[in-house]
Amino acid sequence: MTPEAEEAPRPAPLSATSAVxxxxxxxxAWERIHLMIRLRLKPTVxxxxxxxxxxxxxxxxDGAQVFDLAFTGEGEGTYAIHVxxxxxxxxxxxxxxxxxxxxVIDHRPGPIASYDGTTLDPLDEASRVFLYDKNRAxxxxxxxxxxxxxxxxxLDFLVQTYQFHRSPPPAGRTTILARVKAKLLGNRAKQAxxxxxxxxxxxxxxxxxxxxxxxxxxxxxxxxxxxxxxxRMTERGLDARFDMRTSFxxxxxxxxxxxxxxxxxxxxxxxxxxxxxxxxxxxxxxxSRSRVIQLWHAGIGFKxxxxxxxGRSDSPKLSQPHRQYxxxxxxxEHLRPVYAEAFGIEESAVIPTGLPRIDWFLDExxxxxxxxxxxxxxxxxxxxxxxxxAPTFRGASYHEASYDYxxxxxxxxxxxxPADTVVLFRMHHFVKDPIDIPEKYRDRxxxxxxxxxxxxxxxxTDLLITDYSSIIYEFALLNRPMLFxxxxxxxxxxxxxxxxxxxxxxxxxxxxxxxxxxSAIEQGDFDQEKLNRFRDQNFDRIDTGAADRVIDxxxxxxxxxxxxxxxx
Numbered sequence: 001m002t003p004e005a006e007e008a009p010r011p012a013p014l015s016a017t018s019a020v021x022x023x024x025x026x027x028x029a030w031e032r033i034h035l036m037i038r039l040r041l042k043p044t045v046x047x048x049x050x051x052x053x054x055x056x057x058x059x060x061x062d063g064a065q066v067f068d069l070a071f072t073g074e075g076e077g078t079y080a081i082h083v084x085x086x087x088x089x090x091x092x093x094x095x096x097x098x099x100x101x102x103x104v105i106d107h108r109p110g111p112i113a114s115y116d117g118t119t120l121d122p123l124d125e126a127s128r129v130f131l132y133d134k135n136r137a138x139x140x141x142x143x144x145x146x147x148x149x150x151x152x153x154x155l156d157f158l159v160q161t162y163q164f165h166r167s168p169p170p171a172g173r174t175t176i177l178a179r180v181k182a183k184l185l186g187n188r189a190k191q192a193x194x195x196x197x198x199x200x201x202x203x204x205x206x207x208x209x210x211x212x213x214x215x216x217x218x219x220x221x222x223x224x225x226x227x228x229x230x231x232r233m234t235e236r237g238l239d240a241r242f243d244m245r246t247s248f249x250x251x252x253x254x255x256x257x258x259x260x261x262x263x264x265x266x267x268x269x270x271x272x273x274x275x276x277x278x279x280x281x282x283x284x285x286x287x288s289r290s291r292v293i294q295l296w297h298a299g300i301g302f303k304x305x306x307x308x309x310x311g312r313s314d315s316p317k318l319s320q321p322h323r324q325y326x327x328x329x330x331x332x333e334h335l336r337p338v339y340a341e342a343f344g345i346e347e348s349a350v351i352p353t354g355l356p357r358i359d360w361f362l363d364e365x366x367x368x369x370x371x372x373x374x375x376x377x378x379x380x381x382x383x384x385x386x387x388x389x390a391p392t393f394r395g396a397s398y399h400e401a402s403y404d405y406x407x408x409x410x411x412x413x414x415x416x417x418p419a420d421t422v423v424l425f426r427m428h429h430f431v432k433d434p435i436d437i438p439e440k441y442r443d444r445x446x447x448x449x450x451x452x453x454x455x456x457x458x459x460x461t462d463l464l465i466t467d468y469s470s471i472i473y474e475f476a477l478l479n480r481p482m483l484f485x486x487x488x489x490x491x492x493x494x495x496x497x498x499x500x501x502x503x504x505x506x507x508x509x510x511x512x513x514x515x516x517x518x519s520a521i522e523q524g525d526f527d528q529e530k531l532n533r534f535r536d537q538n539f540d541r542i543d544t545g546a547a548d549r550v551i552d553x554x555x556x557x558x559x560x561x562x563x564x565x566x567x568x
Contacts, residue, residue, distance in 0.1 A: 020044060023103050023111040025157045026078070028126040028143070032499075033310050033341070035083040035141065037159075039113055041103055042077050057104045060159070062097045069101070085130075085141055085161070086307045087344045091323045093139060099159040115145050115157040130311030132318070137165045139311075139318070163318070191283045194263055198284040201267035207289045208243065212555070213269035215247040215262065218276040218297075222248055225295035225329075225550075226275045228356035232547035233555075245269065251399065266290075271555060281321030293554050294328040294343065295356065298470035303392075303492070304499045306342035312496070320344060327554050329353045331473070332540040338499060351553060351560065354539070354546035361455050361474050362544050370456040381460070385421040387521070388461040390454075391485065392469040393428040401430035407487055409514045414441045416518045424448040426457065428469075463526075465517065468492065472507060476535050477542060481526035482508035485517050507534035 026038040041056065058069040058081055067089055070082045081101065088094040103110035115123070127142040144158040174182075183189060214226045222230060230246075233239060247262045262280060266272060270290060275297040286292055306322050309315060316322070322343035328350050330339045340347040360366055375382040389408075393401040417423060425435050427449045437445045451457055455474055458464070464475050464482045472482060484506045486492070503510055509527040511517045520526060535542075552558040 021103065021105060021111050022154070023101070023113045025113050025115045028122065030126070030128060032304070032308055033084055033086045033130075035081075035085055037081040037083075037101065037113075038074075039079050039081060039101070039103075040077050041079065041105075041111075054106050056110075059102050059104060060094075060099045061102055062099050065095070065097070084341070085139065086310050086318060087341075087346075091344060091346075093163070093318050094141075094161040096162045097160075098144070099161065100156055101159070112148065113157040114148060114154040115143075117145060117155045120145070128311070130315070132310065132315040133165075136168070137163065137317070139163050194259065194280065194283045197260060198263045198267050201264050202287050205268050207270045207287060208268050209270055210241065211243040211245065211269045212271045212273065213245050213247065213265045214273050215265070215278065216275050217249060217251065217254070217278055217280070219248055220250050220253070222246060224275055224297050225356040226273055228359055228547045229273065229295065229550050232356070232359070233551060236551070238551070278321050281324045282319075286324050291326040291554075292324050293550075294322070294325045295550065296328060296330070296339070298473065303468045303496045304342075307344045308338075308342045308499050309496065325349065327351055329355070329550060329554075331355055331358075331538050334537045334540075342499075352540055353549035353553060354541055354543075355473070356547035356550055357455060358474065358477070359544040359547050361458075361477065362542065367456075367459050370453065371459055374456070374460055381422060383420070385462045386460055387417070387421060387423045387463045387465060388426060388448075388457060389423055389465045390426045390469060390471055391428070391465075391467045393430045394488075395430075401428065402433065403427055403431050405433075405435055407485075407514060409518070410438055410441055410445070412514065412518045413521075414444060416521045417444055419444075422446065424451075424457070424461075426451060426454065463521070468496075468502075472534075473538060476507055476531060476538070479531065481524075481528050482506075482531075483517055483520055483526060484508055484510045485514065486510055487512055487514070505534070507531040 020043060022042055022044050024040045024042070026040055029036045029038075039058075056073075056079070058071050058079065060067045060069055060083075072080050072082070074080055083094065086093050101113035103113075123143040123145075128140070130139040130141075131137070132139070140160070140162050142160045144160055145155040146158055148154040148156050214222060214230055216222075216226065230244065233242065233244065245265055247258075247265055249258055259280070263284070266280070266284065266286065272286070272290060272292045273295055274292065275295050281292075304312070306316055306320070323345065325343060325345055326349065328339055328343055328345065330336055330350055330352050331354050333352050336347045336350040336352060339350045343350075391403060394403055395401045413423065422444045424446050425437070425448060427435055429449075431449075434449065435447055437447060448457065454471070458471070458475050458478065461475070462480060464471070464480070465485055466472060466482065467484060467486050475482060486502070489502060489510070489512060492498075507528075507530045509516075509520055509525060511520060549561075553560045
């Protein structure tokens, strides 16, 4: 553990405003990684009568360092300070230290925030410990008080933020050969070699103007948003202007040959387009001449990802690949703070282009062609009511992905489906164990896990059954009913975390048992009225121009056609 920190010196006021005004802490509240401290700025006895016409701001200071604080005015001298503890300043967490909040009034240092010494219990209740790095590290946020040097009747309010790390347990007895092998071929050694390769190529060659890398470490081939942007650039003739390279692999296919190739491409690309978590960014620091653009593969779902689940099971580290994104895209202005929080970047770096793969989804000719081809290939499904069962995986990662097929009551589901209804099961591609559909139900139940065009499949779907999957994002555009089968909602929310209230946000009926799913199918009870609100929040535009906006705004640097409140 790191040694205990000494008390930080009190910031010295540079004007008399601290004697004219008092700054009191009213409440302390948390929402995930967001700390909100509500303050009241008021004149002291015999001091100023009003503060509203006077410019007011707030800083966090330890006597040596000073950081501006985001805040909102709530009227009548009340202000709310907002601190994202993981992304406080320049994509870094709040630094270690003991801090005071100080008002700045009319551009001059004002009073230090104080706290009522008769009610100290709320300070302990509001303290937080965020465990991360497999519980080998922790970030703590706690509070304290100290005497005010100018007024003995007041107590300074202290915010104490520290990171602690524990050393790994000592290794057992190993042979000299094993220790040498670990030193030369262990994970740290491999990371060091990767950095050496990347840095060498950057210095020798550097990013080549016009080279664009389309890459994923989570997909074996180009799909989704990346594929649509690549396709659209070709349609516009931009493949003649840009040197477009690709790199796609799964964790199981990684090796030094593919890794070395990717490192060289990363080092020589001016623009890097990703569609998911990209682990190599944990190892190398991308050259400032390169631009990394995250075309996140999914629309917004329910589960917390990235820093939205900081401190929970499988929490990200404070140093994380997401921090290196120059830009990330999302579907609407409403979602910009959601993505900024998850990736640990500024809201101004999240651009509401819409998802490029939606271009395909809304293309009427493409949809008609797919539908005709689909039923030609599957004539036994023509004229049927199609239910698609498409849940997400359970587990923290690709390596642990699974789904409990015991949750599915095949007997009850079959009985609820008349002869004109079929169920297509499409399990997440991370789930390794295939679904075993009993032989006697295979006239109405079909395994479509391996079906290549998952988005196209939605167009022939009459009812979608899912859980926490982002597949709802596209399906919502079809204005068709959805059911949410979430028997593990409580456990999932406690371990993975929900970014938004699940029951309220889900654009359909939430079922906690399979009996409820069957009943909803039989009765047609889908709570479909929740769908319009979901669409309004997730889509600024419903059109086929998302890929063009990505290309124009983020690759060609044309003027962005949207307004922001934060200068983005």
